[in-house]
Amino acid sequence: xxxxxxxxxxxxxxxxxxxxxxxxxxxxxxxxxxxxxxxxxxxxxxxxxxxxxxxxxxxxxxxxxxxxxxxxxxxxxxxxxxxxxxxxxxxxxxxxxxxxxxxxxxxxxxxxxxxxxxxxxxxxxxxxxxxxxxxxxxxxxxxxxxxxxxxxxxxxxxxxxxxxxxxxxxxxxxxxxxxxxxxxxxxxxxxxxxxxxxxxxxxxxxxxxxxxxxxxxxxxxxxxxxxxxxxxxxxxxxxxxxxxxxxxxxxxxxxxxxxxxxxxxxxxxxxxxxxxxxxxxxxxxxxxxxxxxxxxxxxxxxxxxxxxxxxxxxxxxxxxxxxxxxxxxxxxxxxxxxxxxxxxxxxxxxxxxxxxxxxxxxxxxxxxxxxxxxxxxxxxxxxxxxxxxxxxxxxxxxxxxxxxxxxxxxxxxxxxxxxxxxxxxxxxxxxxxxxxxxxxxxxxxxxxxxxxxxxxxxxxxxxxxxxxxxxxxxxxxxxxxxxxxxxxxxxxxxxxxxxxxxxxxxxxxxxxxxxxxxxxxxxxxxxxxxxxxxxxxxxxxxxxxxxxxxxxxxxxxxxxxxxxxxxxxxxxxxxxxxxxxxxxxxxxxxxxxxxxxxxxxxxxxxxxxxxxxxxxxxxxxxxxxxxxxxxxxxxxxxxxxxxxxxxxxxxxxxxxxxxxxxxxxxxxxxxxxxxxxxxxxxxxxxxxxxxxxxxxxxxxxxxxxxxxxxxxxxxxxxxxxxxxxxxxxxxxxxxxxxxxxxxxxxxxxxxxxxxxxxxxxxxxxxxxxxxxxxxxxxxxxxxxxxxxxxxxxxxxxxxxxxxxxxxxxxxxxxxxxxxxxxxxxxxxxxxxxxxxxxxxxxxxxxxxxxxxxxxxxxxxxxxxxxxxxxxxxxxxxxxxxxxxxxxxxxxxxxxxxxxxxxxxxxxxxxxxxxxxxxxxxxxxxxxxxxxxxxxxxxxxxxxxxxxxxxxxxxxxxxxxxxxxxxxxxxxxxxxxxxxxxxxxxxxx
Numbered sequence: 001x002x003x004x005x006x007x008x009x010x011x012x013x014x015x016x017x018x019x020x021x022x023x024x025x026x027x028x029x030x031x032x033x034x035x036x037x038x039x040x041x042x043x044x045x046x047x048x049x050x051x052x053x054x055x056x057x058x059x060x061x062x063x064x065x066x067x068x069x070x071x072x073x074x075x076x077x078x079x080x081x082x083x084x085x086x087x088x089x090x091x092x093x094x095x096x097x098x099x100x101x102x103x104x105x106x107x108x109x110x111x112x113x114x115x116x117x118x119x120x121x122x123x124x125x126x127x128x129x130x131x132x133x134x135x136x137x138x139x140x141x142x143x144x145x146x147x148x149x150x151x152x153x154x155x156x157x158x159x160x161x162x163x164x165x166x167x168x169x170x171x172x173x174x175x176x177x178x179x180x181x182x183x184x185x186x187x188x189x190x191x192x193x194x195x196x197x198x199x200x201x202x203x204x205x206x207x208x209x210x211x212x213x214x215x216x217x218x219x220x221x222x223x224x225x226x227x228x229x230x231x232x233x234x235x236x237x238x239x240x241x242x243x244x245x246x247x248x249x250x251x252x253x254x255x256x257x258x259x260x261x262x263x264x265x266x267x268x269x270x271x272x273x274x275x276x277x278x279x280x281x282x283x284x285x286x287x288x289x290x291x292x293x294x295x296x297x298x299x300x301x302x303x304x305x306x307x308x309x310x311x312x313x314x315x316x317x318x319x320x321x322x323x324x325x326x327x328x329x330x331x332x333x334x335x336x337x338x339x340x341x342x343x344x345x346x347x348x349x350x351x352x353x354x355x356x357x358x359x360x361x362x363x364x365x366x367x368x369x370x371x372x373x374x375x376x377x378x379x380x381x382x383x384x385x386x387x388x389x390x391x392x393x394x395x396x397x398x399x400x401x402x403x404x405x406x407x408x409x410x411x412x413x414x415x416x417x418x419x420x421x422x423x424x425x426x427x428x429x430x431x432x433x434x435x436x437x438x439x440x441x442x443x444x445x446x447x448x449x450x451x452x453x454x455x456x457x458x459x460x461x462x463x464x465x466x467x468x469x470x471x472x473x474x475x476x477x478x479x480x481x482x483x484x485x486x487x488x489x490x491x492x493x494x495x496x497x498x499x500x501x502x503x504x505x506x507x508x509x510x511x512x513x514x515x516x517x518x519x520x521x522x523x524x525x526x527x528x529x530x531x532x533x534x535x536x537x538x539x540x541x542x543x544x545x546x547x548x549x550x551x552x553x554x555x556x557x558x559x560x561x562x563x564x565x566x567x568x569x570x571x572x573x574x575x576x577x578x579x580x581x582x583x584x585x586x587x588x589x590x591x592x593x594x595x596x597x598x599x600x601x602x603x604x605x606x607x608x609x610x611x612x613x614x615x616x617x618x619x620x621x622x623x624x625x626x627x628x629x630x631x632x633x634x635x636x637x638x639x640x641x642x643x644x645x646x647x648x649x650x651x652x653x654x655x656x657x658x659x660x661x662x663x664x665x666x667x668x669x670x671x672x673x674x675x676x677x678x679x680x681x682x683x684x685x686x687x688x689x690x691x692x693x694x695x696x697x698x699x700x701x702x703x704x705x706x707x708x709x710x711x712x713x714x715x716x717x718x719x720x721x722x723x724x725x726x727x728x729x730x731x732x733x734x735x736x737x738x739x740x741x742x743x744x745x746x747x748x749x750x751x752x753x754x755x756x757x758x759x760x761x762x763x764x765x766x767x768x769x770x771x772x773x774x775x776x777x778x779x780x781x782x783x784x785x786x787x788x789x790x791x792x793x794x795x796x797x798x799x800x801x802x803x804x805x806x807x808x809x810x811x812x813x814x815x816x817x818x819x820x821x822x823x824x825x826x827x828x829x830x831x832x833x834x835x836x837x838x839x840x841x842x843x844x845x846x847x848x849x850x851x852x853x854x855x856x857x858x859x860x861x862x863x864x865x866x867x868x869x870x871x872x873x874x875x876x877x878x879x880x881x882x883x884x885x886x887x888x889x890x891x892x893x894x895x896x897x898x899x900x901x902x903x904x905x906x907x908x909x910x911x912x913x914x915x916x917x918x919x920x921x922x923x924x925x926x927x928x929x930x931x932x933x934x935x936x937x938x939x940x941x942x943x944x945x946x947x948x949x950x951x952x953x954x955x956x957x958x959x960x961x962x963x964x965x966x967x968x969x970x971x972x973x974x975x976x977x978x979x980x981x982x983x984x985x986x987x988x
Contacts, residue, residue: 102184103356105153106139107168108262109161111193113200113215119259120193122160122205123212123249133211135244135251137258141184149187149356157191161213162204167194174261176352179254185355188258214244221263350380363408367401370469375408378444381462382413387442389416391435395424395447398466415442422607423637425657426528427451428697429608432458449495449526451697452609468496470544470568472504478566478573479508479542488513490535490561492527492554493544497568501525501544519698521708530658530696532557540564543576549659552578556662557694583662584692590661590671594681597650597671600630601643605656607636612707615655615675619705622682640668641813653678658696669808675705782835788843795836795848802829809873816878823875830870 109120126132140156142149150173154165174188197203200215220226220242227240240260242251251259354360354376364375382390390409394402399419406417418440420431427448435443436459443461450463483489489512493501502525505514517533518524527533527543532554535541541563543551548565555563559580566573594600602619604611611634623630631649635642638654651671654661658674665672676693679685685703695701701709778794785791808814809822837848871881957965 103142103149103152104140104179104184104186105142105149105151105156106137106186106188106258107153107157108137108174108188108190108258109157109163109168109193110171110190111197111215113197113217115196117218118197118215119218119221120161120200120203121214121216121244121251121255122210123214123244123247125207125209125211128209133249134253134255135214135249136255137188139186150189153187153189153191160206160210162206163193168192169194174258176355177254177257186254186258188262190262212247214247214249216242216245220245221259350376354380357412360408360412363411366404371401372465372467372469373401373405373446374464374466375405378409378462378464379413382409382415382442385442385460387413387415387460389418389440389442391418391420391431391438391440391443393420393424393431393435393443393445395426398447424448424608428610428657430457430461431608432461435459447496449523451521451528465495465498467499468568470497470500471571472500472507474571475500475544475566475568476504476507478571480511482564482573483512483540483542485511486513488515488537488539490515490517490538490541491544492517492525492532492541492551494550495523495526497544498523498525500568504544519695519700521697521699527551527554528697529553530694531698532694533698534558534691534693535561542566544568546570548576551576553659553694556580556583556692559691584688586666587662587677587692588687590665590673591677591680591687593671594651594673594677598629599648599650600628601646601649601652601670602630602632603638603652603654603656604632604634605636605638605654606634607656610656612655614707615705619653619655619675619678622678622684626682638672639813640811643672644669644808644811644814644818658694662692669804676702679703679705782832782839785839786843788840788845791836791840791843792845795833795840798829798833798836802826802833805829806872809875812874814874819874819878823872826872827869 111118111120120138121135122138124131124134124136138157138160139153142152143155146152146155150170154168154170157163157168158165168191171190171192174190176185176187178185197215200213203213205213227242240263241256242259244250360375360379364373367373367375390413392402392406392409402419406419409415410417418435418438420434422431422434423429424431424447427445428451430443430445430448430452432443432452441459443457443459444464445461446464447466448463449465454461454463479489489508491501491505491514501516505516508514515535515538516525517535519527519531519533522528522531527550529549530553535554535558538558538561541551541554541558541561543554543563543565545551545565546567546569551563551565555561555576555578559578563576563578564573565576600623602616602623604616616632620630620632631646633646635656638656638660643649643652649670651673652668653673653675655675658676661672661674661677673681676685676696680687684705693702696706697708698706699708699710703709704711778797779785782791782794785794805822805826809819809826814822834849841847841849871878875881
């Protein structure tokens with residue numbers, strides 16, 4: 001650590017470090033000049049000739065007295081230099097410092113106890129709810145009355161140990177650190193208590209908050225024998241912890257982290273890395289005036305290797321080139337021998353000015369407090385990469401916050417934002433190609449894990465998981481109330497609740513045997529709708545999240561385990577079920593239909609990154625190997641109506657989302673297979689037995705039909721012989737046999753040939769037994785079939801086609817033209833069915849024509865239409881057809897006989913313009929006979945009137961006028977009968 005080998009011999013500094021060393025000399029001279037005043041000085045002595053493995057005991061570092069100027073100069077020197085042992089920049093992957101809910105401040109109180117430089121600590125009261133009986137610095141959460149975080153630290157110090165702010169000199173501010181709960185940022189302030197403390201027991205303290213005040217001298221804090229290196233839980237960094245003299249307490253946690261930063265940055269950096277003593281009796285003033293005060297040596301070999309390792313670990317190749325061309329002291333990772341440089345100084349932590357920007361924090365308050373959108377990190381990353389136009393992609397559930405986040409980023413990151421409106425189903429839908437096409441140079445994807453790595457995307461991409469805080473106490477209480485203790489439980493969740501899942505798993509570990517499964521590359525406990533782990537030796541599954549889509553994936557992969565779901569929004573705990581048998585039957589039927597397909601369609605999803613080129617190449621190679629014609633179709637979304645347009649395709653394989661086939665495959669007229677099911681069709685893998693595999697994005701998937709499949713390493717048996725010292729292979733550079741991979745390929749080809757021969761043999765046996773070949777066509781004429789059994793078989797085949805087409809014609813996505821064509825196909829198959837039924841009757845079989853004359857729908861009603869042509873499904877709603885059936889329904893209603901003639905159309909008697917003159921001669925003859933009869937009866941005088949023509953055509957009343965006349969007559973009769981002498985006035 002920093003305490004080993006504190007003094008070094010001189011070596012010539014490189015040009016890249018000259019400026020830094022000059023700054024160090026200036027800092028040392030500043031302390032030296034101040035030490036000449038009438039103030040106590042900071043002394044360092046050396047026990048000459050003593051050495052130790054740690055290099056610390058050889059130098060007895062003694063702090064007789066301290067001064068404010070000395071500490072101030074140390075702080076001035078150190079605040080610009082990060083800790084070498086603990087790099088706060090390294091913890092950005094461990095701690096979430098985004099969107100802090102609260103701000104807190106603590107004071108690191110430096111003091112002198114009887115002239116001995118020391119640091120004050122408080123032991124928290126046992127009555128406190130959190131962190132009771134723990135050693136800490138005085139401080140607390142910022143109040144509304146506090147004007148700054150520094151004021152908070154001074155106020156809390158006054159309340160806890162009674163030291164007023166007038167007696168405290170603030171020397172500087174250390175690096176802010178997040179608390180364990182990830183919701184509070186603690187800012188440490190270094191302060192010097194001016195008055196000397198005679199006895200620590202005399203210091204007043206508030207008994208409600210503090211149980212004891214203790215002081216530890218700087219000598220004890222710097223003594224490595226009293227330090228213990230531990231890993232700080234939460235940040236994954238090794239730091240020092242200290243025992244408290246005279247007590248059983250120990251300084252650890254966040255307090256140890258702050259103290260370690262103070263010692264490492266301020267004290268150790270100066271005394272162990274800057275000064276080389278020549279005479280143990282010389283003070284600092286004499287040391288600086290001495291000619292033998294030399295610069296610390298630089299271990300260039302160690303520094304170079306560690307710097308290169310740091311660059312490879314924390315930055316990319318491009319950044320490495322930039323750093324190598326523009327090195328400074330920090331970026332070059334200048335390493336002093338013996339000083340720990342486990343974590344190099346890579347400038348990747350969010351700057352304090354962004355975290356503490358009051359305007360930015362006020363703007364963040366418009367967003368939900370329990371949603372972590374990582375606004376600070378987004379602003380910093382956008383500024384860091386110099387982005388100009390940023391694309392924001394949200395899932396549907398978070399789209400409501402898009403405009404608020406866009407406004408914040410535009411204001412504080414000074415960029416133009418573009419909210420992408422295409423649907424986002426999951427992490428596979430990240431649409432970096434579209435973002436680049438519209439001119440964006442940066443992209444932020446919200447709500448999903450980094451399924452597509454950032455080094456693969458076409459533009460700079462930031463994933464924001466959007467962690468959601470939940471009521472963990474309610475969740476744990478619910479589980480304990482409903483689940484018996486001792487059960488083996490597998491805990492899973494979506495990415496938004498993974499942090500909460502890890503927290504509650506520790507709380508439940510005392511009562512249950514918990515297991516947080518992982519399907520790499522996903523996070524532990526994370527599941528996707530298409531990727532879930534296979535569980536072993538578990539009693540149940542508990543899913544933390546809303547909805548069932550992701551839960552169903554692990555239920556499909558583990559059909560025998562009961563599954564429970566806790567909804568963090570409604571706080572409801574339910575038992576969930578899934579129809580495994582029905583799903584398997586549907587997928588089995590689709591696979592069998594796929595085996596009969598003569599032409600395949602390969603759908604490559606273009607929604608984001610759904611379509612995997614790796615899987616596409618694998619499937620294309622299988623189509624070519626099996627000599628199956630196929631067509632490749634690019635689709636962003638897959639709909640039944642769209643695929644129905646490809647009438648010559650017998651089956652589909654889609655590389656978009658496996659759940660689309662599993663959940664909605666039955667809605668398509670043709671089989672819609674997943675890549676795994678296609679591999680089953682190609683006999684590349686056996687069909688599932690106990691559980692359907694859900695490993696689409698898993699690295700340990702079953703085969704190369706998944707995007708992230710990593711084939712297992714095949715060990716070459718020839719290497720084993722060489723290792724064992726075989727004489728035959730001892731002096732040969734090449735193995736005698738060909739590689740195992742070639743053997744595996746040949747064995748696979750031999751197995752395919754054997755399977756093909758077995759299939760053909762069984763097919764021949766089935767045909768000899770009277771069965772039909774899968775490639776056999778139905779005869780065009782039913783009369784050519786003379787076997788009753790064969791005729792029955794073809795009739796059933798026709799009925800299956802009719803059933804599929806009738807089910808298809810109900811699809812609301814079909815156009816009117818498609819409905820008409822499909823209805824024609826159904827009527828054609830109905831006529832063909834009748835032909836087979838006639839042939840069956842001729843062969844002495846069942847008389848289906850007599851038994852089933854009427855065609856009924858699913859509701860038991862007759863299918864509308866005439867005996868020759870009928871209408872099915874949506875065909876009854878076509879223009880012209882719908883009105884025909886409505887008119888027929890109207891005519892079937894019962895009407896009165898006297899009203900029937902009112903509805904008879906005049907055309908019923910024939911069209912008037914079609915008179916052919918056949919009755920004219922008969923009419924003239926009848927007219928002449930009638931005229932002669934009148935003359936004989938009335939004489940010639942009466943006959944004169946017969947020759948007169950009509951002067952005016954008579955007025956023929958309309959039907960409505962006749963009705964009105966009868967109505968008035970009826971009313972008048974009633975009035976004459978009951979209202980005499982009243983008469984009804986009729987207006988003409």
